[in-house]
Amino acid sequence: MKRYGNLYHKIVDIDNIRLAHKNARKNKTKYREIVEVDKDPEYYVQEIHRMLTDGSYRCSEYEKFIKNDSGKEREIFRVPYFPDRIVQHAIMQIVEPIWKKTLITDTFQAIKGRGVHKCKKKVEKVVQRLGKRYCLQVDVRKFYPSICNEVLKDTARKKIKCRDTLKLLDQIIEGHEGVPIGNYISQYFGNLVLSDIDHYCKEVLKAKYYFRYCDDIIVIDDDKEYLHFVKEELSKLLTSKSLDMKGNYQVYKITKDRGVDCFGFVVCPTTTRLRKSIANAFRESVRSPNADLSVAAYYGWVKHLHSKECLWCAVLEGKDIEVSPKVRAELTKKIRNDK
Numbered sequence: 001m002k003r004y005g006n007l008y009h010k011i012v013d014i015d016n017i018r019l020a021h022k023n024a025r026k027n028k029t030k031y032r033e034i035v036e037v038d039k040d041p042e043y044y045v046q047e048i049h050r051m052l053t054d055g056s057y058r059c060s061e062y063e064k065f066i067k068n069d070s071g072k073e074r075e076i077f078r079v080p081y082f083p084d085r086i087v088q089h090a091i092m093q094i095v096e097p098i099w100k101k102t103l104i105t106d107t108f109q110a111i112k113g114r115g116v117h118k119c120k121k122k123v124e125k126v127v128q129r130l131g132k133r134y135c136l137q138v139d140v141r142k143f144y145p146s147i148c149n150e151v152l153k154d155t156a157r158k159k160i161k162c163r164d165t166l167k168l169l170d171q172i173i174e175g176h177e178g179v180p181i182g183n184y185i186s187q188y189f190g191n192l193v194l195s196d197i198d199h200y201c202k203e204v205l206k207a208k209y210y211f212r213y214c215d216d217i218i219v220i221d222d223d224k225e226y227l228h229f230v231k232e233e234l235s236k237l238l239t240s241k242s243l244d245m246k247g248n249y250q251v252y253k254i255t256k257d258r259g260v261d262c263f264g265f266v267v268c269p270t271t272t273r274l275r276k277s278i279a280n281a282f283r284e285s286v287r288s289p290n291a292d293l294s295v296a297a298y299y300g301w302v303k304h305l306h307s308k309e310c311l312w313c314a315v316l317e318g319k320d321i322e323v324s325p326k327v328r329a330e331l332t333k334k335i336r337n338d339k
Contacts, residue, residue: 001158008164010094012052017045020089024081024184033081048083048090052168059175060084075145077180088184091168096188098159103191104198107212110187116263117304119213123262124272126209126220127254131269135260136219136227138234138249143215144186145178147193148242152179155192190214197237205230213263220260227251265304272305 010016021041025034037044051057062077079085100111108119126132140146156169172185179186194212201207201219207230209220219230228251235245254260259268266273274282282302 003157003159003161004098005160005162007094007160007162008168011090011165011168012049014045014049016093017048017052017086017090020086020093021045023093024085024089031081037082044082044086048086051083052087052090057083057087057168057171059171062176062180074181077176077182079183085184087168088172091165091172092185092188095160095165099188099192102159102195104195104202104210104212106202106210107191107195107198109212109214110191116213116265119211120262120265120267120272120304123211123218123220123260123267127260127267128269128272132209132220133222133254134220134224134227134251135254136217136221136231136249136251137261138217138231139246140215140238141244141246143243144181144190146243147179147189149173149177151241152189152193155195187214193241193243197234197241200237201230201234205233216263218260218262220254224251224253274302274305 018041021037021044025038028034029038048057060079060083062079064075064077067074067076103111106119106122108114108116152173153166153170156166156173160166160169172183173189179189194215198210198212201210207219207221211218211220217234219227221227231245231249231251238245252258254267254269256268256270259266259271259273261275264275264278266275273279
């Protein structure tokens with residue numbers, strides 16, 4: 001396996017740090033921290049260059065807060081914009097192309113050009129066009145907090161041999177036990193830790209229809225017993241990385257009543273619908289006084305549905321819900337523009 005060296009000078013390059021600031025501030029220009037840096041960006045760019053060059057950069061303390069995510073409370077961690085978030089962007093601009101080459105094409109989180117909707121389309125093809133009948137779904141118990149720092153360090157060294165770059169990555173890794181949710185670099189760390197498992201399932205277990213988004217894994221096949229075998233192997237592989245499979249894994253037959261719950265969508269043999277929790281949230285949002293503002297937020301989900309029975313059509317037809325003329329007009333306009 002090829003390992004890459006001589007990377008650090010690219011990370012600390014002034015132009016790379018300027019680009020990191022530009023990328024890190026996207027869609028966040030009103031944040032107080034970014035407003036402050038924008039008053040004299042060249043000063044802060046030069047400061048980061050100096051800290052990385054003379055070795056004085058140290059990861060800042062994390063600010064922790066609790067976020068309710070679909071009924072689950074998650075610990076979210078945040079570091080200051082300067083210097084930490086800019087530094088993480090500077091690192092990723094150089095190492096992401098290297099790491100991306102190691103990932104299978106059927107992992108979808110935090111990778112440019114992929115994402116939830118591309119994953120949905122692939123699952124739809126397997127279920128609706130190829131007619132595969134059974135599905136295995138598993139995920140990892142407390143995935144990010146459970147990632148072992150030493151495992152992550154070893155994973156980083158599989159493709160990178162530049163000592164200064166590894167020293168910088170180690171400092172970020174050692175800044176917190178486990179991978180802190182909220183760090184820009186964290187999602188890619190998660191991908192890297194599970195990449196070996198992805199390759200093993202595809203190349204050794206011959207799981208042709210294997211898909212992963214973060215720690216959620218879907219395997220589809222016509223052989224139910226084979227999926228149980230894959231589940232047992234996955235459990236062993238996760239244990240080898242000091243991770244545990246959740247006990248709520250499922251192996252089930254795909255039917256019109258029980259489709260593949262695919263990251264916000266439910267893919268059945270002939271239709272695709274929104275996950276019930278998202279559909280209900282959409283219904284509630286269009287009832288609210290600010291409904292016209294809520295439509296755009298859910299449109300990204302609904303426009304990817306094609307079934308006549310989907311919630312989108314139900315809203316347009318006025319079933320089970322009252323929609324203001326303003327909202328109805330906006331929905332209709334968006335659908336017409338998308339056709």
